[in-house]
Amino acid sequence: MPATDVKSTRRRSHNRVQPLLDAAAKLFTVKGYRETTMRDIAAEAGMQAGSVYYHFKSKADLLLAVYTLAVDSLEAQLESALSNVDDPWQRLEVAVVAHLETILDHNDYSSVMIGVTPDKAEDIRPALIALRDRYESYFEAIIARLPLAKRTDRRLLRLMLLGALNSTKSWYKEDEKSARAVGIAYVRFLRNSIEA
Amino acid sequence: MPATDVKSTRRRSHNRVQPLLDAAAKLFTVKGYRETTMRDIAAEAGMQAGSVYYHFKSKADLLLAVYTLAVDSLEAQLESALSNVDDPWQRLEVAVVAHLETILDHNDYSSVMIGVTPDKAEDIRPALIALRDRYESYFEAIIARLPLAKRTDRRLLRLMLLGALNSTKSWYKEDEKSARAVGIAYVRFLRNSIEA
DNA sequence: TCATTAACCTAACAACTGTTTGTTTTTCTA
DNA sequence: TAGAAAAACAAACAGTTGTTAGGTTAATGA
Numbered sequence: 490m491p492a493t494d495v496k497s498t499r500r501r502s503h504n505r506v507q508p509l510l511d512a513a514a515k516l517f518t519v520k521g522y523r524e525t526t527m528r529d530i531a532a533e534a535g536m537q538a539g540s541v542y543y544h545f546k547s548k549a550d551l552l553l554a555v556y557t558l559a560v561d562s563l564e565a566q567l568e569s570a571l572s573n574v575d576d577p578w579q580r581l582e583v584a585v586v587a588h589l590e591t592i593l594d595h596n597d598y599s600s601v602m603i604g605v606t607p608d609k610a611e612d613i614r615p616a617l618i619a620l621r622d623r624y625e626s627y628f629e630a631i632i633a634r635l636p637l638a639k640r641t642d643r644r645l646l647r648l649m650l651l652g653a654l655n656s657t658k659s660w661y662k663e664d665e666k667s668a669r670a671v672g673i674a675y676v677r678f679l680r681n682s683i684e685a
Numbered sequence: 686m687p688a689t690d691v692k693s694t695r696r697r698s699h700n701r702v703q704p705l706l707d708a709a710a711k712l713f714t715v716k717g718y719r720e721t722t723m724r725d726i727a728a729e730a731g732m733q734a735g736s737v738y739y740h741f742k743s744k745a746d747l748l749l750a751v752y753t754l755a756v757d758s759l760e761a762q763l764e765s766a767l768s769n770v771d772d773p774w775q776r777l778e779v780a781v782v783a784h785l786e787t788i789l790d791h792n793d794y795s796s797v798m799i800g801v802t803p804d805k806a807e808d809i810r811p812a813l814i815a816l817r818d819r820y821e822s823y824f825e826a827i828i829a830r831l832p833l834a835k836r837t838d839r840r841l842l843r844l845m846l847l848g849a850l851n852s853t854k855s856w857y858k859e860d861e862k863s864a865r866a867v868g869i870a871y872v873r874f875l876r877n878s879i880e881a
Numbered sequence: 882t883c884a885t886t887a888a889c890c891t892a893a894c895a896a897c898t899g900t901t902t903g904t905t906t907t908t909c910t911a
Numbered sequence: 912t913a914g915a916a917a918a919a920c921a922a923a924c925a926g927t928t929g930t931t932a933g934g935t936t937a938a939t940g941a
Contacts, residue, residue, distance in 0.1 A: 505888075521805075523719045527929060539931075540889050548929065606855070609717075638878075645862075645870050652852025653845040659802070660844055674841050682878040701918075723899060735901075736919045744899065 506544050508534040514555045514598045522552060522609040549610040553617070556605070559598040560620045566591045566599075567627055577634045578680060584631055586672035588654055593661050593668040603655045625651060650679070702740050704730040710751045710794045718748060718805040745806040749813070752801070755794040756816045762787045762795075763823055773830045774876060780827055782868035784850055789857050789864040799851045821847060846875070 512533035516525040527548055531538045545551040570587035574580050591599045602624070607617035628651060632643050653675060661668070708729035712721040723744055727734045741747040766783035770776050787795045798820070803813035824847060828839050849871060857864070 521719075523717075524805075526927080528927095536888095537890055538929085539891075542930070543888060609720075642870055645867065646874060648853070648856055649849040649871055649874060652855075653849040656848025656852060657844070659848075666841075671841065674838055675845055678842060678845060679874055680878065682876065722897080724897095732918090733920055734899085735921080738900070739918060 505534065505536065509536075509541060509544060509551070510555055510558065510598075513551050514559070514601055517552065517555060518596065518600045518604050522605045547612075549612045552601075552605065552610050553613045555598055555601050556617055556620055559600070559602040560624050562597060562599045563588065563591055563602065563624055564627070571631075577631070577636060578676070580631050581635065582673060582676045584628065585650070585654065585676055586669050589657060589668040589672045592655070592658060593671075594663070600658065603658050646679070650675070701730065701732065705732075705737060705740060705747070706751055706754065706794075709747050710755070710797055713748065713751060714792065714796045714800050718801045743808075745808045748797075748801065748806055749809045751794055751797050752813055752816055755796075755798040756820050758793060758795045759784065759787055759798065759820055760823070767827075773827070773832060774872070776827050777831065778869060778872045780824065781846070781850065781872055782865050785853060785864040785868045788851070788854060789867075790859070796854065799854050842875070846871070 509530065512530045513525075516529055516533060520529070526538075527541055528538045530551070531541050534541075541551070545554065566587050567584055570583050571580060574583050591597075592603050602621060607614045607621065610617070625647070628647050629643075632647050632650075635643075637643065637646075654672075657668075657671060661671070705726065708726045709721075712725055712729060716725070722734075723737055724734045726747070727737050730737075737747070741750065762783045763780055766779050767776060770779050787793075788799050798817060803810045803817065806813070821843070824843050825839075828843050828846075831839075833839065833842075850868075853864075853867060857867070
């Protein structure tokens with residue numbers, strides 16, 4: 490039983506782990522963690538429910554694997570987008586847009602982090618929280634560099650922004666307004682006074 | 686079988702409907718809809734699982750009842766807080782604070798609307814969405830009256846604000862900062878330029 | 882070539898789920 | 912106080928769940 494041993498590309502064994510992760514990510518995102526069954530996931534990957542346990546030792550373990558890839562993906566998008574951007578406010582805008590485009594348009598693994606809250610799987614809750622925190626620290630760093638009015642509670646600003654960003658998933662329709670446009674508008678709402 | 690007939694206060698029947706609603710509201714909020722069982726709810730209300738079906742015809746029906754009371758509660762808080770407040774910006778602040786205080790401090794039914802998304806119960810999904818929309822229209826009206834810079838997307842502003850507000854549930858700790866303080870800060874972030 | 886083993890399948894398990902049924906207890910009213 | 916209606920119970924049903932156990936296949940490597 491290799492279980493989560495990802496090194497198993499040694500034997501170029503018909504890589505059915507990837508399809509499994511894809512299926513899980515997709516279903517966890519659109520149906521939710523609790524309402525997705527192992528049989529659903531297995532079927533989506535073209536196999537039997539029991540076979541999943543050859544690759545992952547539990548449903549929670551599968552979620553953790555997907556969640557980790559989700560954060561990796563988000564981080565990669567963020568770091569790539571932020572390279573060569575120096576201006577603090579522009580860095581925020583770039584980060585916000587990258588975040589939104591990742592979770593709204595390229596709806597790959599990344600959306601799992603938004604849709605599935607850590608307490609859905611009690612066993613791995615701490616691990617999931619740690620992953621989420623790791624990602625959010627990027628925004629913490631970006632906001633730390635913003636030239637803000639004294640007494641501005643930067644932690645509160647980050648919580649407000651991330652809360653707003655992650656809730657877009659519930660109403661966003663691709664045809665109305667681009668993810669980029671939403672991101673730019675959000676940053677503008679904060680930066681400039683919206684008052685007439 | 687009176688089921689959802691709430692008029693059943695005619696016969697002053699030992700009102701066990703209220704304890705049931707209380708139990709459901711509490712458990713739906715802290716554990717989630719799917720992860721709360723009818724046996725959990727019944728036990729919390731001091732009765733047997735089967736007995737719940739004398740009062741509510743299904744689990745979804747029970748959620749709908751709680752959800753309705755939740756929106757009623759939120760609306761009542763809002764209307765009460767908004768009476769005698771005329772200034773548009775002050776109305777927004779009052780509404781935001783009322784909303785936060787209701788869902789964060791008086792954690793009664795109201796938090797159900799935040800924690801349980803409509804698609805957890807497929808049967809009553811449209812009804813739940815209608816209730817949520819009814820409540821959000823209050824904010825729509827308030828934002829409509831704000832003197833904003835031309836070209837400001839008021840719908841986007843409302844979505845951003847409500848997204849931010851409802852996400853506070855996941856990180857708020859009573860001992861750190863009051864719900865009121867959070868609300869005031871959020872409105873200030875939007876109204877004034879936070880830039881130095 | 883042949884034993885090994887990774888990868889999968891089938892079938893079942895034990896627990897839990899929302900819900901139903903028939904019966905009993907409680908409460909109100911006539 | 913007797914009887915009817917309301918409210919609750921105990922027990923089961925039928926389906927689903929995550930998970931396990933044991934058997935089968937096909938690729939690998941010596």
